[in-house]
Amino acid sequence: MEINFLGTNGWFATNFGNTNCILIETDKYYIILDAGDGIYKLNSYINNNKPVYLFLSHLHLDHIGGLHILNKFRFNQKFNIFGYAGIKEGLNAIIRHPYTASFNELPYEIEIHELNEGKNEFPFNFTCKLLKHTDPCLGYRFSLEDKIITYCTDTGICDNLYELAKDADLFISECSYKSGQIEPSWPHLNPEQAADIAKKSQVKKLVLTHFDANIYKNLKDRKKSEKKAKQIFKNSKVAYDGLKLII
Numbered sequence: 001m002e003i004n005f006l007g008t009n010g011w012f013a014t015n016f017g018n019t020n021c022i023l024i025e026t027d028k029y030y031i032i033l034d035a036g037d038g039i040y041k042l043n044s045y046i047n048n049n050k051p052v053y054l055f056l057s058h059l060h061l062d063h064i065g066g067l068h069i070l071n072k073f074r075f076n077q078k079f080n081i082f083g084y085a086g087i088k089e090g091l092n093a094i095i096r097h098p099y100t101a102s103f104n105e106l107p108y109e110i111e112i113h114e115l116n117e118g119k120n121e122f123p124f125n126f127t128c129k130l131l132k133h134t135d136p137c138l139g140y141r142f143s144l145e146d147k148i149i150t151y152c153t154d155t156g157i158c159d160n161l162y163e164l165a166k167d168a169d170l171f172i173s174e175c176s177y178k179s180g181q182i183e184p185s186w187p188h189l190n191p192e193q194a195a196d197i198a199k200k201s202q203v204k205k206l207v208l209t210h211f212d213a214n215i216y217k218n219l220k221d222r223k224k225s226e227k228k229a230k231q232i233f234k235n236s237k238v239a240y241d242g243l244k245l246i247i
Helices: 037-044 061-072 087-094 159-165 191-201 219-232
Strands: 002-007 021-025 030-033 052-055 079-084 110-115 118-120 126-130 138-144 147-152 170-174 206-209 236-238 244-246
Touching: 002 037, 021 037, 030 138, 037 061, 061 087, 079 087, 087 110, 126 159, 138 159, 147 159, 159 191, 170 191, 191 206, 191 219, 191 236, 206 219, 219 236
Parallel strands: 030 052, 052 079, 079 110, 147 170, 170 206, 206 236
Antiparallel strands: 002 021, 002 244, 021 030, 118 126, 126 138, 138 147
């Protein structure tokens, strides 16, 4: 299983990072986590007709802004989008004229699936739960090829984070804030908090992503957070655009 980080910034793109988008390729599926503007790189990775599934955490623009350029692609297969119950209305309010082309104008089929919290068996086994953020936001726990991959972004500390991360082979966590920074009115994690969750949840590997572009000015800033995380949870790593993992 291959995991490619196409966008690792939160809020806005910079000269070293696009906004949040991750591609997981398994033997049977392409699985996309969020649709920030890093999604434009997909055609460099999707090169056969395996089913495509996009899982959205929430509707903040740094997580869905890349949907604006779906007309760039010429997929032969259906493009499936998953999100929390009610997300279809939100997406259709944005992905339409006069802002951009609507889903039904794309040269391939789009289907939007709304999720309730809990376990799901389609298209494969996964669990989703609401996280702690200013607007509804889902975290995901996927069972893929005998591995558990957890993806949680845009959240403060909450019980659902620990439930989703428990015993995961890979915990992909947001790290919007720098060391020691906490903003209760705008819930996000700093590296120590993410590492502590990884340690208490007994995950095998932690990868930090979704770095607030206004706080993390360069890759050196990310490396400082990696060092802080490693002091708590040794198997921690910061993501950057172009990072590829094999698990």
